[in-house]
Amino acid sequence: MAKLLLVAACALIDRDGRVLMARRPAGKEMAGLWEFPGGKLGENETPEEALVRELKEELAIDTEASCLAPIGFASEALKEFHLLMPLFVCRKWSGMPVPVEGQELKWVKPSALTSMEMPPADRPLAAQLRDLL
Numbered sequence: 001m002a003k004l005l006l007v008a009a010c011a012l013i014d015r016d017g018r019v020l021m022a023r024r025p026a027g028k029e030m031a032g033l034w035e036f037p038g039g040k041l042g043e044n045e046t047p048e049e050a051l052v053r054e055l056k057e058e059l060a061i062d063t064e065a066s067c068l069a070p071i072g073f074a075s076e077a078l079k080e081f082h083l084l085m086p087l088f089v090c091r092k093w094s095g096m097p098v099p100v101e102g103q104e105l106k107w108v109k110p111s112a113l114t115s116m117e118m119p120p121a122d123r124p125l126a127a128q129l130r131d132l133l
């Protein structure tokens with residue numbers, strides 16, 4: 001079996017119930033597709049620790065593990081790895097998300113989530129999120 005790639009992803013939900021999506025920048029694999037903020041787990045990191053770090057690095061916001069609620073996961077064959085990606089929901093953070101890495105950001109109504117261009121792993125998660133919110 002291909003090696004597992006562990007990635008933690010987060011649906012930030014604002015007061016109006018919209019979800020923050022980020023567009024993968026040019027030059028990265030799957031550039032241009034809309035995804036949930038997050039990233040690969042570092043060595044000895046839990047998914048929650050990785051997300052707290054990634055949200056700070058990518059969006060300059062602060063949150064903590066107790067504000068992250070797991071709602072589902074993706075399991076998807078990629079080119080070289082098999083992706084295993086837990087998705088967390090977060091409604092509580094401090095600061096205003098800004099695109100630190102130059103990525104495009106968009107607050108999206110749950111009903112509009114499934115019509116965005118996303119990596120294949122995200123499609124079932126987007127539908128799940130739309131039904132949940």
Ligand SMILES: Nc1nc2c([nH]c(=O)n2[C@@H]2O[C@H](COP(=O)(O)OP(=O)(O)OP(=O)(O)O)[C@@H](O)[C@H]2O)c(=O)[nH]1
Binds near residue numbers: 028029030036040122
């Ligand atoms: N962050 C994130 N990654 C996703 C999603 N869906 C999905 O297939 N992936 C894949 O998961 C992997 C995560 O890579 P990443 O590039 O975001 O991770 P990173 O920032 O830690 O690493 P990097 O600095 O090496 O690019 C990529 O292969 C990416 O395409 C998603 O919704 N969010």
